[in-house]
Amino acid sequence: MTIRPPSTSDTVGRGIYVHVPFCIVRCGYCDFNAYAGMDELAHPYVEALISEIRHRSDEGPVATVFFGGGTPTQLDSDQLGRIIDAIRDCFDVAADAEVTIEANPESVSRSKFTQLLEAGFNRVSIGVQSLSPHILAKLERVHSAERALEALGEASAAGFERRSADLIYGTPSESIADWQDGVGRILETGVDHISAYALTVEEGTPLHSWVGRGQMPPPDEDDQAMKYEWLVERLAGAGFTRYEVSNFAKGRSWCRHNLNYWQAGEYLGLGAGAHSHVSGRRSWNLKSPQGYIAKAPEVEEGFEVLGAAAAAADAAMLGIRLSGGIDLGHFQETFGVDLLESYGSPLEELMGRGILELEDGYLRLSERGHLLGSQAAMVFVSPLSELARS
C-alpha cells in the first residue's frame, strides 16, 4: 500500500531549533555555521543558550525540538540535558513532541546514546554521509564507514526507535557501486529515515576552491541525477516514502521538525546564527559563538518582516518541495492567494514540460520534477533587481 506523503496542509505546529556550532574538524564541503577547536567555549555557550531560552520563554505550544549543528553531540549529556530542561521549563513542549539530535559517529557511544535518551531525546540523526572510505576521505570526514554503522547500531541498542542517516551522493569519483552498496548497508541497519543530499559546491568552502583550482572536478549533474533516481526506486522498494526532495521516511516517520519548515510554519531558532520565523517575522541571531556568548540573552542580529505577498511567495517556494505538494485550497485560505491565478503562465509552462503536476487541488513536483525543484521554486521569487541590471 502506498502512503500519501504530507502536503502543506498537514501541518505540524511550532518547532524549536537549537544550534550547537562545535565540531572536531570542519569538513571541506560544509558551509554551516560550525567551528573546530572551540571546545573551551562549550561551557559559556551552554550558559548563553540557557539565558536566551529564558529570555524568549512563552506560553505557546511546541511540537518539535531539533538540536542541529555543527555537532550537538560535542556537548556532553549533562549540558544537553540542561538545555532540554530549560526548554521544557520555558515553553509548553507537547508530551508527544519529536525531539531530535544530530550526531556524528565519532562523538557518540552506546552509553552516550543511553544518556541522550534519558535527557529526553527520542530521535537521532547520524551524519554518515558515505560508506566508501575514499569518499569519506575526500569529504574530510574523521570517522570510518564501520564507525558510522556501529553508531547506528549503538543508537538502536540504547533504545532509539527513530534513527535517521544523512547521506551525501555524487561526490566526484564516487562510483555507482559505491553509492548502491552504501545505501544497501544503511538499509540493513533498520533506520526509519534517510536524508540524501547531492553534494553541492558552496561558495566560501574549501571544496569550492579545490574545484575552482581544478584540483577536483565539479560534481556531475547526470551522475547525481542517476544516483538519485536509483535511490528513489531502491527506497520505495524498502518501504520508504519520499516526502520531500531529499527526504525519505519509512512508513509515516517523517521528520516533523523539518516538515514544519516546508509548511512555512513557525519556529524559534536558539543559539548562534539560528533563524526564527514568528508571526510573519524572520530573524536571525549573531553568527559567531563569541559574539553570541558576549551578547546573550540579546542575541538577535537582524530581521525582516514579510508582507502578505512575500509571505505567500515564501510559502509557495518552500511548499513546492514537499512531495505531497501545495494544497491550493488551504493555501488560498491561509494566504489569500490563488497560486494558479497569480502565477498562471509559468506554472502552466512547467506543467506542460512535465515538471509540475496538478491533481485534486494539489500542485506538486512530478517524479522528474523532483530533480528540477529549483526551476519550480524560482517561479515564486523575483529576480534580484541589482543583478538584473548588471
Next chain:
Amino acid sequence: MIRAFSLIAHVDHGKSTLADRILQVCHAVPERQMREQYLDRMDLERERGITIKAQAIRLNFPSEDGSVYELNLIDTPGHVDFSYEVSRSLAACDGVVLLVDAAQGIEAQTLANLYLALEAGLELIPVLNKIDLPAADPERVSAELSSLMGVPAGSIFRVSGKTGEGVPELIEEVVRRVPPPKGDLEAPDRALIFDSSYDNYRGVVTFVRVRDGQFKARQKVRMMATGSVAEIEEVGVFAPTMTAVERLVAGDVGYLIPGVKNVREATVGDTITDATRPAKEPLPGYREPRPMVWAGLYPTDSDQYPDLREALDKLKLNDAAFVYEPETSQALGFGFRCGFLGLLHMDIVRERLEREFDLELLITSPSVAYEIVTTAGEILSVHNPADMPDPAAIEEVREPFAAAMIIAPSEFIGALMELAQERRGELKEMHYLSEQRVELRYHVPLAEMIVDFFDQLKSRTKGYGSLDYEFVGYVPGKLVKVEILLHGNPVDAFSAIVHRDRSYNYGKRMTEKLRELIPRQQFDVAIQASIGSRIIARETIKARRKDVLAKCYGGDVSRKRKLLEKQKAGKARMKQVGSVEVPQEAFMAALRLDDK
C-alpha cells in the same frame, strides 16, 4: 617654380619622420611648435603610428641654384585599406620620393605604391631611409631597389629622417627632377579633390590640386561626379596652417571650402569645375568609394543606441567611405550594419567611436558583400546573410576577390603557399626580388583575407612577411548560406554565407560551440546547421536533469530565497530564442568564433 611631390613607403618605413625633417629644412614650423610627425593631426593617428588622411603643405625652399621654389608636399596614407586614397594623392603630384627602410628592405606596400606611381607616370626618386639604424644594410637594399627599378645602385639617395642626414640634398634632387606642373590657365577650371575633411564650423574642407584655370571665393562650382553645386567660401594653402589666399591657379595645391555640409557631396577623386563654364571632361580616375568589409556594430549597453546613431551620423560627415544601416539582431539587440573599406578602416572607425564618442561597442566578426544573380535575372548585393534569397531563387552567387601581393624571405615560401591554399588562394605569379626575398601574387577570396589572414601571414613568416591587397572583382563561386537552428528556430546572428566546401565545417564548428555555450534547458534542444532545408550538422543539448537546492539550511529561508533570486536573475538576463534561453555570453563567444 612649383614642385608637387609625395612621399610613398611601406608602413613604418619612416615617411612621417622624414616629412618632419623636410618641414624643418624649409623652416615651415617654428622649432618650439615642432612635434613629432607634425603632419599627422589626429591623436589616433599619432598613437597608431600611421597616417589616415593625406595632407598637403606648401613650403618655400631656397635652392642652391639661387631660386626659391614653392614645394607642395603631399603626405599619402600608407596602408592597404587606402590604396585608392594613395592613388588619388599621387594623381595630385608630379613626382614621388619612394622611401625604403634600409634595414627592412622592399616590402609589399613599397611595391604596391611603386606600381601606383608608375601607372600615374610620375618621376620617381628612390631613397633609403633610416640609414642611422645599426641594423641598416644599405648595400643589400640598394641592390634590391636597383634591380627592381633598373637604376644604378650608386644613384640611390641615403637619408635619415631621424638625424636629418641627407635631407637637404634630397630636396635639391626633388627640385631638379620633379617637373613643374603643366596646367592650362585659360582652359575651363578643373581641380582634383585628393582628400577632404570635416570641420565643425566650416563644413567640408577639400584638399585640391588645380590642374587648369583658377578658383576663388564666391565662385559657383560643380562637382562633376556627384553633380552637387556650391559656392566657394574660401580658398587657401597650408603654410603649414590654413592660410586663405585670393586664388588657387593651375599647378597649385591647397584647400577649397565649397560650402557643403557633407563629405559625400565632395568626395575624394571628384573633379571640381566652374558651374557656369564647366569643363567637358573630368580628371581621370574617380571611383565611387565602395565598402568591401561589413560588420555589425552594437552598443554593449543598449541604452547607448541613440548615442551610437548620433556618433555614426557625425562620423559619416567626414568619412565618405563609411556606410551604415540599422540592423536588429535577436542576440545583440539594436545596432548597425556597417561597411568599411577594409579591416584597418573598421578598426579606426571603431576606435574613433569609442574614443571620441565614449561608446562601448561590440563588433561582430566581419564579412564581405556578395553579388547574387537571381533566377529572375536581377543582381543583388548582399552583405547580410539575412538578405540572402531562397536557394531556389538563386542562379549564381559571386564573391569578391582580392589580388594579394606578399613579400617575404624565400625560406617561408612553403608556409605561405600552405596559408594561401587553406584560404582558397590561387597563385598568379612568383618572382624573386633577390636570392633571399620573394614576391608572391595570389588571388584570394576577400572573405578569406579579412579573417586573420594578415595575422597568420605575420606569424607564419616570423613577422618578416608583408602584404598588400586590393579588390579585383567578383567571381562566381559555390557559396551557400548556412543557417543555425535552435530547437527549429533559425538564429539570425549565427547564419553565414560560406563556400560549400567549408559549409560542413562551419556548421559542425558552430553547432559544437553552441552546445558547449548554451546551458541545458528543461527539454532536449536540437542545434542544427542547415543549407536550405538540408541539415548538415546536428548536436543535442540534453535536457537538464537536476536543478534543485539540496538542503534546507536550518530554517534560513532568506538564504534559500536569495539563491533562487540570483538564479532567476541569471535566467532573466538570457535571450529567448523561441523557447530556448541563451545567455548573452554564449552569443558573444559564438560570434567571435574566429578569434579562437
